[in-house]
Amino acid sequence: MTTAETAKDMTALEGLKVIDLTHIMAGPTCTLMLADMGADVIKVEKLPGGDDTRRSIPPAVGEESAAFLMMNRSKRGIALDLRSEGGKRVLHRLLKDADVVVENYRRQTLPKLGFDYESLRTDNPGLIYCAISGFGRTGPYKDRGGFDLVAQAMSGIMSITGTKKGEPPVKCGAPLTDITAGLLAVIGILAALRAREQTGRGQMVETSLLEAGIIHTYWQSAITLATGTSPGPMGSAHPLNAPYQAFETSDGWLVVGGANETNWRRLVDLLGAPELADDPRFRTNADRMQNLKALETALNAHFRQATTADWLERLEAAGVPAGPVYDIAQMHEDPQVRARDMVTDVEHATLGTVKTLGLPIKFSDTPGGPRFAAPVYGQHTSEILMEHGFSQAEIEALADEGAIGMAAAAE
DSSP: OOHHHHHTTSOTTTTOEEEEEOOTTHHHHHHHHHHHTTOEEEEEEETTTOOGGGGOOSSEETTEEHHHHHHTTTEEEEEEOTTSHHHHHHHHHHHHTOSEEEEOSOTTHHHHHTOOHHHHHHHOTTOEEEEEESSOSSSTTTTSOOOHHHHHHHTTGGGSSSSSTTSOOOOOSSOHHHHHHHHHHHHHHHHHHHHHHHHSOOOEEEEEHHHHHHGGGHHHHHHHHHHSOOOOOOTTOOSSOSSEEEEEOSSSEEEEEOOSHHHHHHHHHHHTOHHHHHOTTSSSHHHHHHTHHHHHHHHHHHHTTSOHHHHHHHHHHHTOOEEEOOOHHHHHHOHHHHHTTOEEEEEETTTEEEEEEOOSOOOSSSOOOOOSOOOOTTTTHHHHHHHTTOOHHHHHHHHHHTSEEOOGGGO
């Protein structure tokens, strides 16, 4: 068998051991990506209760939170009471040969329990310790708790989201900073692993929800740094190019990206409106941005003359970037989404087959993706402890002590 053939039987992160001390959204996004790319992610849930996302219901699938199922697929689960000596002993043993640990507690929580980076690196010098927080581990806000809503507000995201200035602030509908912080953490971890290959040493990697929000303001920050004036919300329009936004059709909405001169000319020709190209208000991109409301009015008058489907067919034929405005269910059914395996099935210990979203990264030689569903609370506790050298008697003693939790029916 060739090296290439062998690689196709592997996953990109096969053999990587990750201890997941995260909860809710940002941290689980990070470990979800690592797990889908093949890492052995051991999710450590608090005892009692587990990840708070288990109580983010409705909706539920059977007895399990739909939100928890989404964020914790491809991970094995163990329940520990880290306030107990037995729970601490278990976690120390899990971490002793781990490649990565990821956590999103407040800054002082884990150090108080003896799991700060400086302590852990003594026993495991190659450990990559990734911390995700609201505001980062330095600076005047380092001890504040973090939430996506607050990060969207303080990063400026809410000031540029909505339809126009003067209206109540609006946040992005998705938990933008949570998810982005998780993705930034993955990037940092992979970079630290690459550095470890060269040095043999691990390091601390950290990012925050605030910084995750800030990087979404590249265009608006460029404008503000250049002009001294902060841009406001523009609905679906672009702060630098036009037309690049949503337009109303006879039966709904579509978005059109006619921003550069080539696509602007194609759009004008498609609409049969040469007068728009000759109009001094719309001659250049700068003109169109200066007269954006007039441009919107002129284009909406044309787009309202036909259906969304009709316009999409004509725009595609003309080579003008465009797309329908979907709701989430419509997105799930789109043939391109399905062709890219972005909606897929996994097997759950008690629920059978459940649906989840796919891995948004594709590999030619080391395929990844959801491998199995999120764990039942404490599902793999016994299995993982035995892998780490605990005897059956020791496991039973830890259970009697209340240091561990097990889902007996699912073991």
